[in-house]
Amino acid sequence: MASKKKFDFAAHIQEALNDSQLRSNFKFAMGTMIQKRKAVFADPEETAALRRTGNAIKRRCLSRLPALLEKLEKKCTENGIVVHWAETTAEANNIVLDIMKRHDATRLVKGKSMVSEEMHLNRFLEERNIEALETDLGEFIIQLNNEPPSHIIVPAIHKNRKQVAQIFHEKLKDTPYVEEVEKLNAIARKTLREKFRMGQVGLSGVNFAVAETGTLVLVENEGNGRMCTTVPPVHIALMGLEKVVEKLDDVPPLLRLLTGSATGQIITTYVNMITSPRKKGEKDGPTEVHLVILDNGRSKMLADRQLRQTLQCIRCGTCLNHCPVYTRIGGHAYGSVYPGPIGKILTPQIDGLDLKGSLATASSLCNACQEVCPVMIPIPAIIRRMRDESYGNCADSHAETIIKGHGFKKNIIESIVWKGWAAVYRLPYLNRLTTRMLGRFGHRLPKVGPLKAWTSVRTTPKFAPKSLHDLAKEEGIRDE
């Protein structure tokens, strides 16, 4: 699924940082998202307890994932939902294509689905003369402009109102340039209603799949998700295999965490619970419901105690909103379907470190993501793991799975530098010597390599002529 062109993260970062409009759009939008979340999770103790609950539920479900998936398949089948298994995105794409072909369908209406982005489904169908129409407002905007999403929850967040007005004006026939939100909404609504009428098959994602009852839970605010899952005669739901939960009781805490973290809502406008296709005597709903369960590297993550925690993610996107790096460069710079902190740990595991390992360097390990993650994924620790494995290293405690592209960054220079570093700080005489040399000659260090990077925006560090070791000795501070 990787594009042929090599991913140049540094160039993307530079480009994003130079785009002042983009930076101001993100700064404003993320500030708003943070405030909204804060209002819903106002009580720190209650929030902490809820996050612990969410974490426990996800850990329990992951610990018995194979059994839960089997149960989900059994229950769904009993309810009349057809379950398909896809190990790769190519398999998943072909499953969707086969269903479309069987119904002679050439138009798919889509609700929001990150898994469909992961599959690059739109492109796949387009190449086979099938039109995939995005109906989520944000997805609709960026599809018009031929762009990928820049955020997991709010895909067009990088666009401001005026930019949206311009896109509508340029890309939609006979549409005047208007900036008022109500008028823009009306334009979108009118266009989208027409699309729903034309859609032959509807597609959606899944937020939670309940094994106990065979229920697919889908949250949304626009009603387009409900349209996609009820208007066309056929509904296809796509999910990553980590979305299964054991029982209905598991849903309320996770739902509360998801909507609170994602959009700062107690609950979304729509919560859809789909348990079967149209039953005999019922007047509406699709006559066929399909569930496609995608692996795409997830079962490999499951096999490793540390990496498994990546699968706890409920795709709320709050780690993006709180990340000092994401808020400055936006989602496109990551060149991946999943941007931000979660993307830094998820993408290299899916695409391989050799292709996307550089994502893990874009973190100051400030812990902002970990502080807000509703299911308490230790994102910084897993970023460190990506860095370890990039160099072919692994701490003893995490040697279970080796990530694709393990060791791609391994090189003699850095290995020697860190061996030398360890020697300096392991051997007191070498430490003394180094500190003394730096105190004496540090100001004359040539501005190359790391020092060049450092001094691009800062002055050269000033090394003290006498170290704290020296001062402590002089002052008679006891050494033992």
Added chain:
Amino acid sequence: MSLYPDKLDTVYYFGTCLVDMAYPDAGMAGIKLLQQQGVQVIFPQEQSCCGQPAYNSGFPREAMEVALKQVQAFSARDCPVVVPSGSCAGMMKTHYPELFAGHPDYYDIKAFSDRIYELGDFLLNALGARYKDKGEPVKVTWHSSCHARTEMRVTEHAKALLRQLDNVELVELEHEHECCGFGGTFSIKQPELSGAMVQDKINDIVATGASRVITGDCGCMMNIAGAMEKQGIGVRAQHLAEFIWERIHG
């Protein structure tokens, strides 16, 4: 909360590598503040670095070698280890046990980690330090390192110490919780990103109108002060310990 040890007559001091090389006066100020509270301070000359640079850069084995050296250097006595840095303290307190999970010496490492305290927290809460300000009126702002805030959770303690000083007006940053962009090797592996982050931090600092920015972490300080100096901004950056020592001596 009885998070602090009962016996407080003697403490170890872990100065950190950055203080050792670049800010030894801040390190000495910390030692003196502890001594002033009637505590005997021991500074093992065998100490060096907490190991965080390698730990965060993909070299866990090198980090472990250096970490083990620290554990040995502070093993003679079972007394608190006080650290004038939230980030290095966080490394030793929360990350050593993660780094050594499953290691034969795990329990020794864990026992060492349990003895780690950040300086400001220790002065305020373990020793009950109360300071009388003898300095001229000054307006300052406070920068918290991310690890002081999220791992050691000592930000409020440091600010409480600053508020004890009568002539010091503390103006908080608008985005106090946001990273300054240091992140150790992050600052040299992603210089543009780091530069954008420190720029926003500087703008926030300047907007407070403070003449000094006080912090408990010399990594952040080197980043922020170095960037301000490069731009000719006249706000002085100072470590909490050095600032307090200066204020109480007029």
